[in-house]
Amino acid sequence: MNLENLKAEAARCAVRFVKSGMRVGLGTGSTARYAILEIARKIKAGELENITGVATSLASERLARENGITVEDLDARALDLAIDGADEIAPNLDLIKGAGAALLREKLVEIQAKELIVVADYTKMVRLLGEKAALPVEIVRFGFESTINRLKKFGEPVLRQKNGEPFVTDNGNYIADLRFSTDDAPTLALELKRLAGVVETGFFIGMATRAIVAFETEVKELIR
Helix, strand or coil: CCHHHHHHHHHHHHHCCCCCCCEEEECCCHHHHHHHHHHHHHHHCCCCCCCEEEECCHHHHHHHHHCCCEECCCCCCCECEEEECCCEECCCCCEECCCCCCHHHHHHHHCCECCEEEEEEHHHECCCCCCCCCEEEEECCCCHHHHHHHHCCCCEEEECEECCEECCCCCCCEEEEEECCCCCHHHHHHHHHCCCCEEEECEECCCCCEEEEECCCCEEEEEC
């Protein structure tokens, strides 16, 4: 089974936790996309009703609306659950997210969810965060070069680019992808957030309650 099939299978398993009447955080990225499409399929089939989505990116909002899911803006109300992918999943379900550059909106949505379900294929499992993926750090555009210089204290930052120009997030910011080496991700997360110019990081510490991970021969459910 190829990785796309595994992503789709993990997403289908996660959507089983979605019940009629729920407000659901809709994640961003290739695996979360399958979850959005599965929710839409269930609504069209009459298996779910009165579902309201709160999207973590403009792309996910557009996909949801195009497929018949009602979407609202984030407000102060709690979400019943959120479903999203991850770039890395540690054994304790701490995460690195943000390869799709939606980390700020993902965190704002998912911190209000009663449950955050992570969906992924087995390649996202790591022993320590940072083992495979760089850490996306969203930074303000003003003085971005000085911010990137300050990030060098913590590792090797690279400004993300697209078509030869700095990549701009949905929030109008830039992304610096930081290669780091530490076994204390929670402390690094706090230190980075205190850095002037940093808006948010792709560390999702203590947020995921459950992970649905598809392996070649089975789908495993991991609980914090």
